[in-house]
Amino acid sequence: MTVDTTAAAAAPATGESDLPPTTGTRVTNWAANYIDERTSISGLVKELGRKIFPDHWSFMLGEVALYSFVVILLSGTFLTFFFQPSMAVVTYNGSYAPLKGIQMSTALSSTLNISFDVRGGLLLRQVHHWAALLFIAAIGLHMLRIYFTGAFRKPREINWIIGFVLFILALAEGFTGYSLPDDLLSGNGLRIINGMVEGIPVVGTWIDYLLFGGEFPGTAIIGRFYSLHILLLPAILVAALGAHMVLLIVNKHTQFAGPGRTEGNVVGSPIMPVFAAKAGGFFFIIFGVIMLTASFVTINPVWLYGPYDPSPISAGTQPDWYIGFADGALRLVPPHWEFMLGPYTVSMNIIIPILVLLVLLALVAAYPFFEAWVTGDKREHHIADRPRNAPTRTAIGAAGVTFYGVLWAAASSDLIATHFMLTVESVIHVLQALLIVGPFISYHVAKRICIALQKKDREVALHGFESGRIVRLPGGEYVEVHEQLSDYERWKLVSFDDNAPIMLRPNKDGKITAGARLRARASNWFFEDRIAPVSLTEIEQQHHEHAAVES
Amino acid sequence: MAKTASPSARKARATGRRSPLASVSLLVIGLLATGGAYAMFTTSATAETSSQVTSMVSQGQKLFAANCASCHGMNAQGSSAAPTLIGVGAASVDFQVGTGRMPAAATGPQIAKKAVQFTDSQIAALAAYVASLGPGPAIPEPQYLTGKGNVATGAELFRVNCAMCHNVAGAGGALTQGKYAPNLHSVSAKHIYEAMLTGPQSMPVFNDLNITPQDKANIISYLTYLNKNPSPGGLSLGDLGPVSEGLFVWIFALGSVVAITVWLTAKSN
Numbered sequence: 020m021t022v023d024t025t026a027a028a029a030a031p032a033t034g035e036s037d038l039p040p041t042t043g044t045r046v047t048n049w050a051a052n053y054i055d056e057r058t059s060i061s062g063l064v065k066e067l068g069r070k071i072f073p074d075h076w077s078f079m080l081g082e083v084a085l086y087s088f089v090v091i092l093l094s095g096t097f098l099t100f101f102f103q104p105s106m107a108v109v110t111y112n113g114s115y116a117p118l119k120g121i122q123m124s125t126a127l128s129s130t131l132n133i134s135f136d137v138r139g140g141l142l143l144r145q146v147h148h149w150a151a152l153l154f155i156a157a158i159g160l161h162m163l164r165i166y167f168t169g170a171f172r173k174p175r176e177i178n179w180i181i182g183f184v185l186f187i188l189a190l191a192e193g194f195t196g197y198s199l200p201d202d203l204l205s206g207n208g209l210r211i212i213n214g215m216v217e218g219i220p221v222v223g224t225w226i227d228y229l230l231f232g233g234e235f236p237g238t239a240i241i242g243r244f245y246s247l248h249i250l251l252l253p254a255i256l257v258a259a260l261g262a263h264m265v266l267l268i269v270n271k272h273t274q275f276a277g278p279g280r281t282e283g284n285v286v287g288s289p290i291m292p293v294f295a296a297k298a299g300g301f302f303f304i305i306f307g308v309i310m311l312t313a314s315f316v317t318i319n320p321v322w323l324y325g326p327y328d329p330s331p332i333s334a335g336t337q338p339d340w341y342i343g344f345a346d347g348a349l350r351l352v353p354p355h356w357e358f359m360l361g362p363y364t365v366s367m368n369i370i371i372p373i374l375v376l377l378v379l380l381a382l383v384a385a386y387p388f389f390e391a392w393v394t395g396d397k398r399e400h401h402i403a404d405r406p407r408n409a410p411t412r413t414a415i416g417a418a419g420v421t422f423y424g425v426l427w428a429a430a431s432s433d434l435i436a437t438h439f440m441l442t443v444e445s446v447i448h449v450l451q452a453l454l455i456v457g458p459f460i461s462y463h464v465a466k467r468i469c470i471a472l473q474k475k476d477r478e479v480a481l482h483g484f485e486s487g488r489i490v491r492l493p494g495g496e497y498v499e500v501h502e503q504l505s506d507y508e509r510w511k512l513v514s515f516d517d518n519a520p521i522m523l524r525p526n527k528d529g530k531i532t533a534g535a536r537l538r539a540r541a542s543n544w545f546f547e548d549r550i551a552p553v554s555l556t557e558i559e560q561q562h563h564e565h566a567a568v569e570s
Numbered sequence: 571m572a573k574t575a576s577p578s579a580r581k582a583r584a585t586g587r588r589s590p591l592a593s594v595s596l597l598v599i600g601l602l603a604t605g606g607a608y609a610m611f612t613t614s615a616t617a618e619t620s621s622q623v624t625s626m627v628s629q630g631q632k633l634f635a636a637n638c639a640s641c642h643g644m645n646a647q648g649s650s651a652a653p654t655l656i657g658v659g660a661a662s663v664d665f666q667v668g669t670g671r672m673p674a675a676a677t678g679p680q681i682a683k684k685a686v687q688f689t690d691s692q693i694a695a696l697a698a699y700v701a702s703l704g705p706g707p708a709i710p711e712p713q714y715l716t717g718k719g720n721v722a723t724g725a726e727l728f729r730v731n732c733a734m735c736h737n738v739a740g741a742g743g744a745l746t747q748g749k750y751a752p753n754l755h756s757v758s759a760k761h762i763y764e765a766m767l768t769g770p771q772s773m774p775v776f777n778d779l780n781i782t783p784q785d786k787a788n789i790i791s792y793l794t795y796l797n798k799n800p801s802p803g804g805l806s807l808g809d810l811g812p813v814s815e816g817l818f819v820w821i822f823a824l825g826s827v828v829a830i831t832v833w834l835t836a837k838s839n
Contacts, residue, residue, distance in 0.1 A: 076831040083827050117725040117792055134802070145803055152819040153827070160824065203729065203738065204811065297834070304830055312823050317803030318815050323739045323796075325729050333733040333811075334743020334751060340816025431813040433744035442679070442748035 068291035073274040077168070080161035082298065086305040087154035088260070094147040095249065101137050103129040104245035106201065106238040115322050123326035126201040126241045130321055145313035151196060152318075153309060155189050155341040162186065162383075166416050168403035170273045171387040172396070178266040181259055183384045188256045190341055195248040197339055200319070201241050206327025207336050209236065211349070218369030236327065273403040276514040278507055282401045337430055344379075347429030348372035351451050379422065386415075393541045395521050407476070408515040408552075410469035411545045417465035418458035425454045466548075473550035479504065480512040480553045481561045503562075513553045520546045623698060630699025633692055637673050646703055651677070658768065659706020660697035665764035667693045669757075679748030680771060707767045714787040715759040717794035724792030727785055731776065739809035740793055745772055755797060759790045 040048070055061045072078070105125040111118050113128070114135040133140035162182065165171055171179040194212075198205045213235040216227040232239030271285050280286050288294045324333065338346050349372050356367035390412065391397075406413040428435065429450045436443040483501035491497050504512070523539040525531050635644060641652035648654030655663075666672035670684040688696070697709065729738060737743050740754035749772050754762065766786055769775035781789070800806070807814035 074835045076828070076835045079831040079835070080828075083824075083831070117721045117795055119722045121722055121726060141803060149819065149823065152815065153823050156819055156824045157827070160828075203733075301830075301834065305827065308823060308827055308830075312818075315804045316818060317801045317806050319812075320739070320801060320803060320806070320809075322802070323809065325725065325738065328730075331729045331733055333729075333738040334735050335737045335741065335811050335813070337812045339812045340819065343812075343816065434810060434813050436744045436748075437742060437750050440748075443744045443746065 064291075067268070068289060070268055070271075070290045070294075071285040071287045072272055072290065072294045073285060073287035075275060077164045078272065079301065080157055080164055082301060083305055084154055084157035084161055085260070086302045087150045087157055087309065088256075089302065090150040090306055090309050091147060091154060092253070094143045094150060097143045098133060098140075098147055099249060101129060101133045101140060102126070102199070102245075104199065104242045106236075106241050118322060118325065121326060124201045124241065126199060127321065127326050130200040130202070134322065142313055145316075145318050146309055148196075148318045149312045149316075150309045151193055152339060152341075153305075153312075155186075155193055158182075158186050158189055159341075163416070163420070166386070167406040167413060168273065168275075169400065169409055169412065170403050171390075172400040173391065174399050175266075175270050175273075176387040176391070178263060178270060179387050180384060181263045181266065185256065185259050185263060187380070188252055188259065192248060192252050192256065193339055193341055195244040195252065197319075197342075198244050199241060199248060200321045201327050202321040202324040203327050203331065203333060204319070204321075204324045204336060206236065206329075207332050208338050208342075209240065210329070211338075211346070215349075215369055215373060218366035219373070220363075220365060220370065236329065271401060273401055275405070276402050276511055278510045280402065282399065285401070335434055337434075340427070343430035344423055344426040345372070345376055347426035347432075347450075348375050350429045350432055351426070351447065351454060353451070379419075382419070392538065393545050394518055395538070395542065396518070402514070404515060407469040407472040410466045410473070410549070413469050414462045414466035418462040421457040421461040422454065425450055425457055429454075470548060470550060476512045477550060477553055480509050481557060509558075513558075515552050517551050518546050518549065623702075626695045626698040627702045628699075629692075630695035630697070630702075633688070633696050634699055637687075638696075641674075646700060655700050655703065657704035657706045658700060660701040660709050661707040661764040662768040662770070663697040663700045664693060664709050665761055665768060665770055667696055668764075669761055671770070680750060683752060707764075710760060710763040710767070710783075710786075714763060714783050715790060716787070717759060717791045719784065719788040719791035721788070721792045721795045723785065724788030724790070724795075727781065728789050728792050731781065732789070735773075737809065737811075739806075740796060741809040754793055757793075759794065762790050762793060763787075 051061075103125045107125045108122050109125050109128050111121050111123050111128050111131060113119075113132050115131055118131065130144075133144055135141070165179065165182070194208075198209050213227060213231065216230060217223045219226065227235070230240070230243075231237045232243070272287070274280050274285055274287065277286070288297070337343065349369070352368045352372055354368070356371065358365055358367065404412075406416075429447070432446045432450065433443055435441065436446045483503040486500050486502045488500045489497055490500055521539050521542040523531060523535060526535065634642075634646065638646075638655075641649060642655050643649050643652075646655040663672075667688055668686065670686040671681050673687060674681045675684065686693075700706075701708065728740075732740075735743050735745065735751035736754055737751075742753040743751050745751060751773075757765075763786055765773060766776040766781065766789070767778075776786070801809075807818060
């Protein structure tokens, strides 16, 4: 047995070993004891050190986001040493020839200095930006994993909400960061936000003037975004991240079904020492991937964009990928939706996309509560669903992903047009149609695929899989011999919840309320075409039949 | 003139006085002499070039008749299929034929760049022929095409005048109805100048009052700078901005991260 700090801290008195302790062990024991006597930390370490993390690749996506965030913090701190968030006009006189002698804000000038005149500056700028893109992408994939495995169910609804808040904060961090260099691209992004805010009825103009400190672009916005970007938003983000991790520990990790895995246990590696070592290594792998990307691939070449000036705009101007769905919503609005209400313009072309985005985000946040209401399920769930075993949820998810994906694609409508030799109008029209029709198509396709996979699982669990061995029976009949699954493999296929639609019953006053009716209908929609898991009696019965055939 | 002059000459001899027309005729003689002398001295040069021009024009006319006239008309007067070429100038021909856009392979939203169909001397002959039909912009002087102008001014002018269609890095962009602003990365300095001067297809004309020849040279210098200097940050991903960056992060960065997670959690066989 290897003696480590955890063991020493948790049980210093029981370090019984036949061998005399080495110097290293004695130093470790002394240090652990010294710290424990002053902090009583051993209880916490014992509790945390025995925390179990199951092994599945999709359970590591949240970690990817966490480690990207650490990289963002480190590289961002370096950037603050040199970045000056001021919109004061200076004449650029740095190393990049095509901008020499051009007037620009101090913010852009210092960004260019970081890129060309600070040692390692360009690399760390690119590290920061690539890590940010990876951070939000990993969050997105992590959320999809949680959703499609049903890991948001009781008792994890609150952590879903915290995770959702983290996602929104990450978007806000991304957008404020994107705006800071005050180059042509980020200025055009701000111009769109400015337009969207002004499009809000009644209060829009007021909010816009408050935000920008006067008429767009003004001289205040970069400084304000800088405070938000490096102070307020990261502070909230770190706090929410802490809460997210604490709840992860309190709720324990979900796991996929398997022999020996129950709702009451977690099978995997403990934090100390296996998982901690793995996680430490994994952090450096993520760091390495970001570093390699940043070393070899340009991101946000502000030197090409030049200083912001309200008149020019570059072809192919887009936000970073995570704001793309919002840009796409603006691009897909049909023309002529504005109208005049007395002397006021009502900008429906802005109000509708804003509403669509808010409703989409609200649906994402509220989904766990919606599903809990529909299923009436008050049980705790620690076994993650395979997506096929919750066909309606998976189908709703597929519809949501399609809707988001169409908005996202619309943000690059012009590049789709030029690169696939299409007209930009036809790209927009096709995406407009897909935005409405696409979710319905993917809902039904996903649901059918899930049910078909469940049927296949049922078939395989009961009859085994085709072996390709054809046997001729004495009577002349040919049959293909099916190989039975091992119990271990069958377990994975048969262990999932069998949810039945809620029966519509009168409540204690003998009445059927409209709410109950709605709920029964929703529940019926959720579960009416479910495939029941294979039961034990079915398996046994099937075995008898097979035995009869093969004898 | 001779008839009227002779009585007056006799009269002058008789009176001993100069005719009032003497000074006029002297002027005429003087002008003729200087004009003739000037013509004599310069004749040898112009005779040669003009014969060359004439032969180029006639060669161009033949090429035109064989390759262009079916759409542009026998006299370049245009037709329902193609515009008139009278007055478009040599620069336009040099651009359209020199980049392979003309002769067009097919009609469409936009006539695209393709393999050049003629030799340089044939293109020059076609340009000479079209230039002979009416005055128009000429092929630019080589002094503007060196790429040694002010890149900072050129970059600023490019951002203000060109980037909205061609993208800040000259990577191109979409226009309406299937038209597009092409990528400028491998376009020669001469063709960029000619494009600004003549405004081919959807492009507006940037005449010399709008952007002076020196500023055109600055813009060309900036584009030359971009072509000669690779992106300081590494691979440029086509200079397409956040879309290609987003695709890269999802496919390559997140893709490799997911591959690593699968590898890390794989069970040993």
